Amino acid sequence: MRRVxxxxxxxxxxxxxxxxxxxxxxxxxxxxxxxxxxxxxIASLLGITRLRVNKTVGQLRSDGSVRIEIRLPLSDCxxxxxxxxxxxxxxxxxVVPSMGENGDAQRVIGEAAGEMLEARxxxxxxxxxxxxxxxxxxxxxxxxxxxxxxxxxxxxxxxTRGSGTNTFEVATALAGQLGSDCYYLAAPIYxxxxxxxxxxxxxxxxxxxxxxxxxxxxAFVSCGDMSPLSLLIQTQTVTENIQTLRDAGAVGxxxxxxxxxxxxxxxxxxxxxxxxxxxxELAAIPDSILASGGxxxxxxxxxxxxxxxxxxxxxxxxxxxxxxx
Amino acid sequence: MRRVxxxxxxxxxxxxxxxxxxxxxxxxxxxxxxxxxxxxxIASLLGITRLRVNKTVGQLRSDGSVRIEIRLPLSDCxxxxxxxxxxxxxxxxxVVPSMGENGDAQRVIGEAAGEMLEARxxxxxxxxxxxxxxxxxxxxxxxxxxxxxxxxxxxxxxxTRGSGTNTFEVATALAGQLGSDCYYLAAPIYxxxxxxxxxxxxxxxxxxxxxxxxxxxxAFVSCGDMSPLSLLIQTQTVTENIQTLRDAGAVGxxxxxxxxxxxxxxxxxxxxxxxxxxxxELAAIPDSILASGGxxxxxxxxxxxxxxxxxxxxxxxxxxxxxxx
DNA sequence: GCCCCGATGTTACATCTGTAATATTTATCT
DNA sequence: AGATAAATATTACAGATGTAACATCGGGGC
Numbered sequence: 001m002r003r004v005x006x007x008x009x010x011x012x013x014x015x016x017x018x019x020x021x022x023x024x025x026x027x028x029x030x031x032x033x034x035x036x037x038x039x040x041x042i043a044s045l046l047g048i049t050r051l052r053v054n055k056t057v058g059q060l061r062s063d064g065s066v067r068i069e070i071r072l073p074l075s076d077c078x079x080x081x082x083x084x085x086x087x088x089x090x091x092x093x094x095v096v097p098s099m100g101e102n103g104d105a106q107r108v109i110g111e112a113a114g115e116m117l118e119a120r121x122x123x124x125x126x127x128x129x130x131x132x133x134x135x136x137x138x139x140x141x142x143x144x145x146x147x148x149x150x151x152x153x154x155x156x157x158x159x160t161r162g163s164g165t166n167t168f169e170v171a172t173a174l175a176g177q178l179g180s181d182c183y184y185l186a187a188p189i190y191x192x193x194x195x196x197x198x199x200x201x202x203x204x205x206x207x208x209x210x211x212x213x214x215x216x217x218x219a220f221v222s223c224g225d226m227s228p229l230s231l232l233i234q235t236q237t238v239t240e241n242i243q244t245l246r247d248a249g250a251v252g253x254x255x256x257x258x259x260x261x262x263x264x265x266x267x268x269x270x271x272x273x274x275x276x277x278x279x280x281e282l283a284a285i286p287d288s289i290l291a292s293g294g295x296x297x298x299x300x301x302x303x304x305x306x307x308x309x310x311x312x313x314x315x316x317x318x319x320x321x322x323x324x325x
Numbered sequence: 326m327r328r329v330x331x332x333x334x335x336x337x338x339x340x341x342x343x344x345x346x347x348x349x350x351x352x353x354x355x356x357x358x359x360x361x362x363x364x365x366x367i368a369s370l371l372g373i374t375r376l377r378v379n380k381t382v383g384q385l386r387s388d389g390s391v392r393i394e395i396r397l398p399l400s401d402c403x404x405x406x407x408x409x410x411x412x413x414x415x416x417x418x419x420v421v422p423s424m425g426e427n428g429d430a431q432r433v434i435g436e437a438a439g440e441m442l443e444a445r446x447x448x449x450x451x452x453x454x455x456x457x458x459x460x461x462x463x464x465x466x467x468x469x470x471x472x473x474x475x476x477x478x479x480x481x482x483x484x485t486r487g488s489g490t491n492t493f494e495v496a497t498a499l500a501g502q503l504g505s506d507c508y509y510l511a512a513p514i515y516x517x518x519x520x521x522x523x524x525x526x527x528x529x530x531x532x533x534x535x536x537x538x539x540x541x542x543x544a545f546v547s548c549g550d551m552s553p554l555s556l557l558i559q560t561q562t563v564t565e566n567i568q569t570l571r572d573a574g575a576v577g578x579x580x581x582x583x584x585x586x587x588x589x590x591x592x593x594x595x596x597x598x599x600x601x602x603x604x605x606e607l608a609a610i611p612d613s614i615l616a617s618g619g620x621x622x623x624x625x626x627x628x629x630x631x632x633x634x635x636x637x638x639x640x641x642x643x644x645x646x647x648x649x650x
Numbered sequence: 651g652c653c654c655c656g657a658t659g660t661t662a663c664a665t666c667t668g669t670a671a672t673a674t675t676t677a678t679c680t
Numbered sequence: 681a682g683a684t685a686a687a688t689a690t691t692a693c694a695g696a697t698g699t700a701a702c703a704t705c706g707g708g709g710c
Contacts, residue, residue, distance in 0.1 A: 026397035027422065033393045034433050035424035045425050049689055068358045069392045072351040097352065099360035100370050108359050374659055
């Protein structure tokens with residue numbers, strides 16, 4: 001566990017250049033998004049290339065420096081939110097429209113989840129976070145306020161062979177945004193054997209992080225399905241076990257634990273080796289947000305909801321429709 | 326004075342078609358702004374023409390259904406805000422970047438002013454509003470909440486020969502957004518003679534509106550300069566008097582009253598015929614926002630600030646720079 | 651019933667935008 | 681100083697976007 005202070009955004013800029021670049025960024029943001037000037041106009045106004053303007057605009061969009069708020073609720077979605085709340089006894093549900101094949105659902109869900117998360121952050125709060133693409137999108141949509149009294153901890157171990165995504169990225173980013181402390185469950189998500197799990201837990205700060213996690217006020221998690229697209233499935237450890245997991249009735253994972261259609265942890269050796277708090281412990285956390293969508297994830301999401309592991313849900317139309325069938 | 330209920334947005338839609346069109350609008354908003362789909366993709370997804378998507382996107386942008394928030398403060402502007410606050414003893418100042426020749430300053434200032442206004446609205450509040458292009462832009466940037474206990478009244482009479490802009494539009498729109506009552510100063514801004522002014526005031530609901538105005542909690546106004554671009558200057562009544570007004574030392578108007586560089590009402594017959602509350606009465610309203618910008622308006626704005634007629638200011642860089650000279 | 655109006659579709663085109671491949675500058679490290 | 685990496689400029693181009701002119705459709709008012 002380390003203290004994270006402020007290593008989030010476009011960092012490696014030195015002295016004068018950094019200020020200048022930030023200044024240009026801010027000006028571009030205003031001229032383009034508020035003023036509606038054309039990229040070429042901005043370029044000549046600022047004496048830089050259109051290309052640079054173009055790139056900066058792209059950055060601004062994705063790094064959350066400009067945020068677009070849509071004030072037109074989609075009636076269908078609102079209806080589904082209510083029905084989901086009632087059907088699964090949830091405290092809050094947000095359904096966003098599904099985007100066709102292209103513009104990926106993950107991002108839109110993540111952004112909506114970020115808003116829900118932001119609304120629940122308060123000073124002194126302890127937040128337990130998982131990882132995954134959806135969650136990392138949420139990070140761009142948080143307003144960076146200072147909550148130095150708060151703390152963040154990662155709910156689950158990391159991947160050793162990082163496939164592009166740093167698995168602690170979400171926790172780091174959140175702690176950075178909040179200016180709060182961050183505790184890592186610095187271990188692989190799957191340890192070699194059940195014994196080594198016990199060994200690790202007794203060791204190090206892992207025990208402390210786990211203790212902290214159990215006293216968290218809010219959990220922010222996603223879940224994975226069984227398709228080869230899933231981040232978790234791509235890890236070697238899981239790939240080796242995928243067939244036996246399927247045979248055991250697994251429909252997907254929550255915090256690395258594979259669940260059956262009813263949300264029960266399936267009987268499989270892999271589930272003995274997970275370095276993360278258990279779904280049952282997750283359910284004991286006072287408040288929690290599950291962010292997952294896409295029709296193909298509906299089976300896992302349904303499993304998680306049926307078992308009552310989480311209190312709030314952010315998903316998309318396609319998944320919501322499946323959940324309501 | 327009339328009750329305004331809800332006649333703001335894209336109104337003249339009948340029964341089924343209206344719902345359908347709104348539904349399409351909402352979907353387009355999500356697909357385009359949240360999902361980042363291309364207009365063509367959206368068109369085929371929804372089975373409509375790309376053109377229609379294109380037009381709708383344009384509407385969404387300008388009617389405030391989607392709102393873009395920029396989270397990068399421009400250091401220059403922030404500095405000027407502080408200096409203006411100190412120099413003119415203001416409670417709050419907002420300075421937005423000036424847009425080059427194109428993308429008009431009015432809109433950006435208006436939008437910022439809308440945000441400041443929104444922040445100050447509370448249930449039961451009485452808001453006195455003026456009119457002008459800048460203010461009408463502010464209306465698109467208000468979140469429509471319900472403040473049925475609030476009321477809105479127009480601060481000044483209207484133009485009889487409407488040059489495109491309905492002068493009560495701002496009051497109507499604001500009342501509509503708030504779902505509150507709206508009182509109009511239903512008279513021309515310049516009445517024929519000083520006597521007819523007294524006559525009108527004694528008559529009708531005008532007296533009541535004026536009484537209300539004086540008990541308003543918040544005023545939302547703009548001011549005009551002496552250039553031919555100014556809405557007010559374009560009215561025939563003023564055009565006839567422009568030379569004598571200049572000779573009397575006028576640098577612009579506030580609520581139809583022409584002021585000198587120190588903010589004093591200039592000695593001119595036209596100022597006897599204004600149907601509006603006086604600047605002095607405006608100063609007595611507990612809280613007030615002046616939204617005006619552009620370098621060419623600096624003289625009037627300075628006059629208004631010097632005389633202390635308003636408490637808060639929203640302007641742009643160019644004007645702010647002049648004000649600080 | 652007929653006409654007019656507004657909303658939408660059709661087509662065509664100029665412009666703006668996103669992206670890649672490549673050169674040049676600038677900062678940083680040894 | 682020289683080498684290296686990052687940022688920025690240059691050029692080129694396909695695809696997306698905004699706009700205009702005109703056709704078509706459906707409803708409401710006379």
